[in-house]
Amino acid sequence: MTLEAQDKQYVLQTYARDYTNFVEGKGSTLFDDQGRDYIDFASGIGVNSVGHANPVLADAICDQARKIIHISNLQVIEPQAKLAERIVKLSGYDMGVFFANSGAEANEGAIKIARKYGETHFENKRYKVITLEHSFHGRTITTVKATGQESFHTPHFSPYPDGFSYEKSIDDVYRAIDDETVAVLIELVQGEGGVQPFDKAEIQALAKHLKKAGVLLIVDEVQTGVYRTGEFLASNLYEIEPDIITLAKGLGGGVPIGAVMTRHKEVLKAGDHGSTFGGNYLSTRAGLAVLDILEELYVSGALAQTHLYFEKKLQEIAASCDDLFEKEVGLGLMRGLRAKSPQIQSAVLKESMAERLIVLKAGRNTVRFLPSLTISKAEIDEGFKRFEAALARVEAQ
Numbered sequence: 001m002t003l004e005a006q007d008k009q010y011v012l013q014t015y016a017r018d019y020t021n022f023v024e025g026k027g028s029t030l031f032d033d034q035g036r037d038y039i040d041f042a043s044g045i046g047v048n049s050v051g052h053a054n055p056v057l058a059d060a061i062c063d064q065a066r067k068i069i070h071i072s073n074l075q076v077i078e079p080q081a082k083l084a085e086r087i088v089k090l091s092g093y094d095m096g097v098f099f100a101n102s103g104a105e106a107n108e109g110a111i112k113i114a115r116k117y118g119e120t121h122f123e124n125k126r127y128k129v130i131t132l133e134h135s136f137h138g139r140t141i142t143t144v145k146a147t148g149q150e151s152f153h154t155p156h157f158s159p160y161p162d163g164f165s166y167e168k169s170i171d172d173v174y175r176a177i178d179d180e181t182v183a184v185l186i187e188l189v190q191g192e193g194g195v196q197p198f199d200k201a202e203i204q205a206l207a208k209h210l211k212k213a214g215v216l217l218i219v220d221e222v223q224t225g226v227y228r229t230g231e232f233l234a235s236n237l238y239e240i241e242p243d244i245i246t247l248a249k250g251l252g253g254g255v256p257i258g259a260v261m262t263r264h265k266e267v268l269k270a271g272d273h274g275s276t277f278g279g280n281y282l283s284t285r286a287g288l289a290v291l292d293i294l295e296e297l298y299v300s301g302a303l304a305q306t307h308l309y310f311e312k313k314l315q316e317i318a319a320s321c322d323d324l325f326e327k328e329v330g331l332g333l334m335r336g337l338r339a340k341s342p343q344i345q346s347a348v349l350k351e352s353m354a355e356r357l358i359v360l361k362a363g364r365n366t367v368r369f370l371p372s373l374t375i376s377k378a379e380i381d382e383g384f385k386r387f388e389a390a391l392a393r394v395e396a397q
């Protein structure tokens with residue numbers, strides 16, 4: 001039985017899958033079972049923040065696996081406490097952290113904190129959460145409902161929880177807030193929605209307004225967090241002070257982990273929230289190793305160099321291929337090329353894969369780039385060489 005047949009027979013077919021069988025990786029290069037090399041400009045979906053087979057991460061995971069992988073959260077977990085301290089200090093915010101296993105789960109935690117805050121701080125028990133159009137917050141029933149894309153709210157899974165609505169723009173958020181609104185949940189750069197960064201001044205004005213109105217600001221940094229946009233958090237880059245922040249994708253370098261952090265440390269009490277796996281020895285030790293690597297990259301200025309180099313290449317392509325692309329979008333190493341049509345987007349994705357370059361799609365017409373933050377100049381050069389070959393084939397069609 002081929003791998004494809006095995007997958008199709010035994011794995012629930014919830015993904016439109018590519019069947020290249022990757023067997024090994026090194027840095028931002030992947031190898032398939034035929035020994036062919038691929039340049040990885042996707043890093044999972046912004047997950048392999050320190051590249052494939054990173055020796056520092058691999059050593060930390062192996063060392064931890066030989067000691068303790070897991071003990072329940074009924075005991076204190078040393079790497080969990082260390083990772084929480086590290087995240088809080090890097091963020092610069094006076095917050096406490098709860099560990100989960102994914103982005104959706106981190107957002108569930110954020111919504112629970114907000115709901116309990118609303119219940120305990122306001123006589124009318126505020127509970128409504130406002131999100132934005134084109135947002136993405138996860139795949140659980142609640143986070144699907146929080147996701148501002150009508151196509152996600154299919155009747156297959158209804159009824160959904162009450163109290164979620166989404167708005168077209170930040171301006172509309174102001175109008176939508178009523179006396180039952182407990183929180184506004186936003187991404188600072190909409191990832192799945194099309195790598196669209198919001199305007200800094202607009203976000204700062206919103207944050208200020210929410211503070212005055214006593215409405216919590218929840219920033220979903222599942223994709224933007226952990227240095228993806230150049231600073232530790234996009235919230236740092238935007239110079240705002242959210243009430244609640246969620247993290248996941250890049251934090252474990254591929255080991256599943258999610259985190260919700262809040263300055264309202266007193267809201268959740270023992271028994272209010274929990275997780276069997278969340279924050280175990282293995283995932284938090286991985287998180288510590290990832291932060292060791294990335295903090296060094298940030299402090300040395302190497303991360304900023306990589307980001308500028310990558311950005312320059314994309315700008316050149318956007319300018320030279322203006323028949324295919326409208327513009328270049330994004331921040332840091334979270335970037336996109338806005339294709340002129342969905343057809344161009346899918347042709348670019350298809351031809352990139354044919355050139356052995358892995359890129360992602362976002363929204364209806366964006367080609368998305370989420371390379372590992374440790375990607376080398378040589379890998380960037382090789383990746384863009386392949387990308388240009390792919391674009392030449394699209395242009396010839």
Ligand SMILES: *Cc1c(COP(=O)(O)O)cnc(C)c1O
Pocket residue numbers: 101102103104105107136137138139187191192220221222223224248249
């Ligand atoms: C990926 C993503 C999620 C969902 O994370 P999962 O780990 O797949 O549950 C939530 N929010 C944002 C902004 C994301 O990019």
